[in-house]
Amino acid sequence: MTYRAGWIHYTNVAPILDSLVLPPDVTAITGVPTEMNDALLSRRVDIANISAVEFIRHAAVLEALPDFSVAVLGPVYSVNLFHTRPLAALERVALTSQSAMSVALLEVLLRGQGLSPVLERAEGTAEELLAAGFDGVLRIGDSALREWYGVVGPLTPETTMTSLPHTARGITVTDLAEAWFERTGHPFVFAVWAYHRDNPPPAALIQAMREARREGIGHLAEVAARHARKLGLPERVVQHYLWNFRYHLEAPDRLGLAEFAQLSVPGHAPLRFGPRPGAAAASR
Ligand SMILES: C=C(O[C@@H]1C=C(C(=O)O)C=C[C@H]1O)C(=O)O
Known part of the structure; x- marks a missing residue:
């Protein structure tokens, strides 16, 4: 069966999405955050980088990838x-x-x-x-x-x-x-990659996303130059904008996310994340 992805394709996810090669049987559409939030919640797509607040509101049914985020510590500029x-x-x-x-x-x-x-x-x-x-x-x-x-x-x-x-x-x-x-004093997490808990992404897609992110971050100057032209902004501005993001949902990001969750959706269901990379191998 085809697995359907929905990407918010703002410039801030270019270091992850621009070099992504979708595995066979995975399709992708793109849209603005509110469109992708709706598409995931109504199951028109199976995974999407959605507004973190929607992940929090629907924590009873959703799960997020454990190591992907659009987060910053300090200014985000956008x-x-x-x-x-x-x-x-x-x-x-x-x-x-x-x-x-x-x-x-x-x-x-x-x-x-x-x-x-x-x-x-x-x-x-x-x-x-x-x-x-x-x-x-x-x-x-x-x-x-x-x-x-x-x-x-x-x-x-x-x-x-x-x-x-x-x-x-x-x-x-x-x-x-x-x-x-x-x-x-914490990072702010704008987006996570979420899916319905009963319908997790194929391992090949997660693997492809990790490879794409490595490629994007490794070639950040080129990604920034390409997007600077599209946006009509100086390369310096876009390069600073992009390196400033935290794309790995690390411990400080989770702290910020948990704090925001408490403030914005008091009484929310526990936030759930898929297995961390290498977790299955380590527990064998
Ligand atoms: C930082 C940003 O994050 C985006 C903002 C979102 C929102 O406001 O709902 C959702 C996803 C994020 O990728 C941005 O696009 O400027």
């Missing part, structure tokens, strides 16, 4: 709240319909500070929505990275990604993963 007033004064915030995870993170961060602006779904660029009367706009993925750089860039030979300002031209960019780090 999950941004663009705002024209201080956070405490926000009244009306536009949310993208592409995202589940970042919306949940924004809610946790706002609630943690006792803030409750009106949150509304609305599509458009940050500058369009700010001009349309929103005082905050949440954006994710490639367009958020581009818009961030458009507001706070350009890099000069003397500056680095981390030294760029947070405010320029009257717009402040709050990087939600950086805000999470400041609050918790």
